[in-house]
Amino acid sequence: MRGSWTVLVFAAWIVLxxxxxxxxxxxPDPVGITMGFPxxxxxxxxxxxxxxxxxxxxxxxxxxxxxxxLPGGGPSFAESASTDGTHLAAGVSALVYVxxxxxxxxxxxxxxxxxxxxxxxxxxxxxxxxxxxxHEYSVAGSFGAQYSPVRHFGIFxxxxxxxxxxxxxxxxxALHSHTIETLSSAGVIFFF
Numbered sequence: 001m002r003g004s005w006t007v008l009v010f011a012a013w014i015v016l017x018x019x020x021x022x023x024x025x026x027x028p029d030p031v032g033i034t035m036g037f038p039x040x041x042x043x044x045x046x047x048x049x050x051x052x053x054x055x056x057x058x059x060x061x062x063x064x065x066x067x068x069x070l071p072g073g074g075p076s077f078a079e080s081a082s083t084d085g086t087h088l089a090a091g092v093s094a095l096v097y098v099x100x101x102x103x104x105x106x107x108x109x110x111x112x113x114x115x116x117x118x119x120x121x122x123x124x125x126x127x128x129x130x131x132x133x134x135h136e137y138s139v140a141g142s143f144g145a146q147y148s149p150v151r152h153f154g155i156f157x158x159x160x161x162x163x164x165x166x167x168x169x170x171x172x173x174a175l176h177s178h179t180i181e182t183l184s185s186a187g188v189i190f191f192f
Contacts, residue, residue: 030046030191030192031043031044031045031046031191031192032044032154032189032190032191032192033189033190033192034054034056034156034187034188034189035187035188035190036056036156036185036186036187036188037185037186037187038058038185039058039060040056040057040058040089040091040187041056041057041058042054042055042056042057043055044095044189044191049097050096050097051094051095051096051097052094052095052097053092053093053094053095054092054093054094054095055090055091055092056089056090056091056092056093057089057090058087058088058089058090058115059086059087059088059089060086060087061085061086061087062083062084062085063082063083063084063085064082064083065080065081065082065083066080066081066082067080067081080123080124081121081122081123081124082121082122083119083120083121083122084119084120085117085118085119085120086117086118086119087115087116087117088115088116088117089113089114089115089116090113090114090115091111091112091113091114091138092111092112092113093109093110093111094109094110094111095107095108095109095144095146096108096109103147103148103149104145104146104147105145105146105147105148106143106144106145107143107144107145107146108141108142108143108144109141109142109143109144109158109160110139110140110141111138111139111140111141111142111162112137112138112139113136113137113138113139113140114135114136114137114138115134115135115136115138116133116134116135116136117132117133117134117136118131118132118133118134119131119132119133120132130170130171131170131171132168132169132170133168133169133170134166134167134168135166135167136164136165136166136167137164137165137166138162138163138164138165139162139163140160140161140162140163140183141160141161142158142159142160142161142183142185143158143159143160144156144157144158144159145157145158146189148189148191151191152190152191152192153188153189153190153191154188154189154191155186155187155188155189156186156187156188156189157184157185157186157187158183158184158185158186159182159183159184160182160183160184161180161181161182161183162180162181162182162183163178163179163180164178164179164180164181165177165178166178166179
């Protein structure tokens with residue numbers, strides 16, 4: 001498998017016509033803050049004219065309650081539910097720039113991501129409290145473009161494939177799943 005990745009990267013370099021001497025003579029972009037969709041905040045750290053890494057972080061917290069009253073022919077039956085959840089994701093992408101046209105750069109990017117979601121659900125009186133935890137590990141490969149028309153601002157977009165392995169556990173259940181899906185993202189970069 002490792003040999004096929006090496007051949008794939010080498011073939012991409014040849015097909016896209018990377019001129020190594022010209023690329024090495026160009027100055028890399030400065031460090032930048034990225035804001036992307038799906039929601040994430042990261043830092044773009046150039047490591048030379050051809051390489052950059054982009055660590056990213058995403059965090060969310062939700063809480064809510066609801067009450068459902070159902071008439072049962074006699075006295076009313078009331079259910080109340082409350083939820084409290086936290087999602088944290090951290091990822092890192094390695095950007096390998098393969099071609100440059102003035103202020104537009106094309107790149108390929110392997111990516112690794114880990115996320116953890118914890119939810120506390122309480123449906124009273126029927127089910128009581130339940131804690132649900134989801135761990136996800138993802139690896140992805142994508143093709144992207146970065147456009148920087150001015151010194152301190154740029155945009156990027158990517159498309160690719162992602163493999164995710166997930167483990168969901170609750171008080172009495174465990175579920176493992178694997179998915180392969182398309183991946184797309186877009187965002188802005190503020191260089192400083």
